[in-house]
Amino acid sequence: MIPELGQLALILALLLSALQCVLPIVGAWRDHRPLMATARPLAVGQFVFVGIAFGILTHAFLAQDFSVAYVAQNSNLQLPWWYRFPAVWGAHEGSLLLWVLILDIWTLAVAALGGKLPERFHARVLGVLGFVAFGFLLFSLTTSNPFARLIPAPMDGADLNPVLQDPGLIMHPPVLYMGYVGFSVAFAFAIAALLGGELQSAWVRWSRPWTNVAWGFLSAGIVAGSWWAYSELGWGGWWFWDPVENASFMPWLVGAALVHAQAVTDKRGGLRAWTLLLAIFAFSLSLLGTFLVRSGVLTSVHSFAADPKRGVFILGFLAVVVGGSLLLYALRARFVAGGKPFALASRETLILVGNLMLTVAAATVLLGTLYPLVGEALDIGRISVGAPYFGFLFMLLMTPLVLALPFAPLSRWGKADPASWKRAAWRIVGLSVLAGIIGWILGARGFMPLLGVTAATYVLSGTALYAIKRWKEAPAGKRYPLEMFGMLCAHVGVGVFIAGAILTRSLSVEQDVALVPGQTAHVGAYDFRFDGVAETQGPNWLAQQGTVEVSRNGEAIVTLHPQKRTYPRGQVQTEASIHPGVFRDLYVSLGDPIGPSTGPGGTNGEWALRVYDKPFVRWIWAGGLLMMLGGFCAAADKRFRVRREAPEAVVETPSIPTRPAEQNA
Amino acid sequence: MFCAITPAFAIDPLPFKDAAQRERFQHLTSQLRCMVCQNESLDASNADLARDLRHQIFEMMQQGKSDEQIKQYLVARYSDFVLYDPPLKASTMALWFAPPALVVVGGIVVFVLLRKRAKPAAQIAMNETGDDW
Numbered sequence: 001m002i003p004e005l006g007q008l009a010l011i012l013a014l015l016l017s018a019l020q021c022v023l024p025i026v027g028a029w030r031d032h033r034p035l036m037a038t039a040r041p042l043a044v045g046q047f048v049f050v051g052i053a054f055g056i057l058t059h060a061f062l063a064q065d066f067s068v069a070y071v072a073q074n075s076n077l078q079l080p081w082w083y084r085f086p087a088v089w090g091a092h093e094g095s096l097l098l099w100v101l102i103l104d105i106w107t108l109a110v111a112a113l114g115g116k117l118p119e120r121f122h123a124r125v126l127g128v129l130g131f132v133a134f135g136f137l138l139f140s141l142t143t144s145n146p147f148a149r150l151i152p153a154p155m156d157g158a159d160l161n162p163v164l165q166d167p168g169l170i171m172h173p174p175v176l177y178m179g180y181v182g183f184s185v186a187f188a189f190a191i192a193a194l195l196g197g198e199l200q201s202a203w204v205r206w207s208r209p210w211t212n213v214a215w216g217f218l219s220a221g222i223v224a225g226s227w228w229a230y231s232e233l234g235w236g237g238w239w240f241w242d243p244v245e246n247a248s249f250m251p252w253l254v255g256a257a258l259v260h261a262q263a264v265t266d267k268r269g270g271l272r273a274w275t276l277l278l279a280i281f282a283f284s285l286s287l288l289g290t291f292l293v294r295s296g297v298l299t300s301v302h303s304f305a306a307d308p309k310r311g312v313f314i315l316g317f318l319a320v321v322v323g324g325s326l327l328l329y330a331l332r333a334r335f336v337a338g339g340k341p342f343a344l345a346s347r348e349t350l351i352l353v354g355n356l357m358l359t360v361a362a363a364t365v366l367l368g369t370l371y372p373l374v375g376e377a378l379d380i381g382r383i384s385v386g387a388p389y390f391g392f393l394f395m396l397l398m399t400p401l402v403l404a405l406p407f408a409p410l411s412r413w414g415k416a417d418p419a420s421w422k423r424a425a426w427r428i429v430g431l432s433v434l435a436g437i438i439g440w441i442l443g444a445r446g447f448m449p450l451l452g453v454t455a456a457t458y459v460l461s462g463t464a465l466y467a468i469k470r471w472k473e474a475p476a477g478k479r480y481p482l483e484m485f486g487m488l489c490a491h492v493g494v495g496v497f498i499a500g501a502i503l504t505r506s507l508s509v510e511q512d513v514a515l516v517p518g519q520t521a522h523v524g525a526y527d528f529r530f531d532g533v534a535e536t537q538g539p540n541w542l543a544q545q546g547t548v549e550v551s552r553n554g555e556a557i558v559t560l561h562p563q564k565r566t567y568p569r570g571q572v573q574t575e576a577s578i579h580p581g582v583f584r585d586l587y588v589s590l591g592d593p594i595g596p597s598t599g600p601g602g603t604n605g606e607w608a609l610r611v612y613d614k615p616f617v618r619w620i621w622a623g624g625l626l627m628m629l630g631g632f633c634a635a636a637d638k639r640f641r642v643r644r645e646a647p648e649a650v651v652e653t654p655s656i657p658t659r660p661a662e663q664n665a
Numbered sequence: 666m667f668c669a670i671t672p673a674f675a676i677d678p679l680p681f682k683d684a685a686q687r688e689r690f691q692h693l694t695s696q697l698r699c700m701v702c703q704n705e706s707l708d709a710s711n712a713d714l715a716r717d718l719r720h721q722i723f724e725m726m727q728q729g730k731s732d733e734q735i736k737q738y739l740v741a742r743y744s745d746f747v748l749y750d751p752p753l754k755a756s757t758m759a760l761w762f763a764p765p766a767l768v769v770v771g772g773i774v775v776f777v778l779l780r781k782r783a784k785p786a787a788q789i790a791m792n793e794t795g796d797d798w
Binding site: 233234235237240242243298299342344349352353356357359360363364367368371375380381382383384385386387388389393397412413481483484510511512513514574589590591592594608609610 | 674675676677678679687691695696698703704706709744745746747748749750751756757759760763764767768771772775779780797798
């Protein structure tokens, strides 16, 4: 009975979302205040019913109600309660419900915090968000009902995929969805601006904090996914350019471009049409990612064609959203030159270079992800597009961006002073070369390690130069507004990420070894002594657990316990054991016994182990987290708090006097 | 988000001559696709086929075959699908040349628009008075 209530709640939420889409937009069109005023209560009501549905599904998992097909497929009696909770979003139907719930949380935030926006604009934004919710609720109810019954109920469920039984699962999807879905707010602002013909730059300032927060969450979600793959899959990699990863990376790239384009539009009034287009693209790519991951098209184009119901729905929805918004864009966006003029050498131009590279990078990831699918569908020969393709092109495309990065903050809006570029370039390049020499002395031999050290120093020293310049020039208390602090944070994150990505790749030592208990493997500068395997047990698994003593020059460092777990349905899952460190991770995962065993239980013979020395791998995630922090800090800046005054007040830029004599220092 | 992941990555100790050969092997197998998996490299896959192919590649390396020869052997058996680094041919022209073409076209569009819009540099006052943030 309770699951039917969940179904009913979803249907009610669908009806409310339909109203939330139509009434406020009609109200804004007719300038009818009571109709516009329905937006907020409808959004709250929709949130309440989706929340009820989500709660009921969670209850079904906690109570182990196997008469609900989704629960029966993704849980079983032995699953500990703390994994039953995230199991709610462990598969398709539930993660879709989570998608809608998070969309509603964003909608609620816009309803609550956007109260000072002009009434018609606010109503339109909530209406567009209602439309998105309507699409997804309809998708859920028609093709992916989480409350579908399984009668007669089985005695026990299948199991939650053991890969997903990890703390990473609790974090990764909700945070990632916060980012994914968060772009729907930037999208709704853009569509509301287009609908109302309000193409002044005011809407951009209102939407900037939302974009920054969404992008911050997306950064954190990607980091969580990467860390999870690293620690859970026992392969020691952190990024595979898998289509599922690419699906979240494309909106991230366009989102990064959008964050910067919005800054230009907000402060200088330029790039208005481009900013609108990026907001549409960022959300469209989020939808496309959902399509790729959810339709099954990745497993095989042909199996997708055999059961295309879900895929066709999302594709149709995607077509309506992308087609509709581009049509609106074509009708409404005016390509007039707006904003303050700028010279070729200016901050605007550098940001445009970054925007160009980020969008081309996103297009490249899209092309590489779709190319094999199109090839397969057209029967022109199957090809694979993987890390060598993406990695190569990505490095090439990011090079101009990284080169331009330190100079954008150091340049003036409107017109930069090339002499100051020259001075800054000397310092940055000098410091990078110095860091390269120090790196060489410390052991970074070879082209790639040196590239990592110098490129990271290039970005970090350039960012530091700007921070110092601000310290010298701006009056105390006004040196680092939160928005700028966010920029500094995120740019430092880029530098830290570059160091991590390139150094890990080029300095890692990976070795698969076969060891008998008592035997030692030398990997990198470390000795890994294998001390045998014992049985151990968890709440719902049995494991063989190895013991590996790690030492360096005879000095003990840590004892690692890699496991190989067997879950109730016989699924085997490796659990790598990792000794984390700021400068390196030591990583061991346990393979199979080799050859005939000599001891009882087959556990004292030779075992296969994978041993890793991974320098700087944490820097990859630290960089991503700094970027997240940057997005959050920038969003918290008080200049984004909407004031009730006339919109014109928002267009002008606040001015803080600086000491002119030191401006070019 | 994660229906595509198969657990249990391969751990497969092989008697390499030296570290250089091991690295060469790891690099090569990470660029080749396991034909029976969702999306895994030969390096990572635990499938029987992947294991057999790894051992075969190892043998070929011991016989002094180059990476190119090994790839050719695999392509002859399994088609280009086995290569994560798609070779440049008529059907992959768009894949390889679209990104640079986009950069060039985008760069020209940006440059022309800027030239058209930008006033002569002399007319733009340096933003002397206001805070330049």
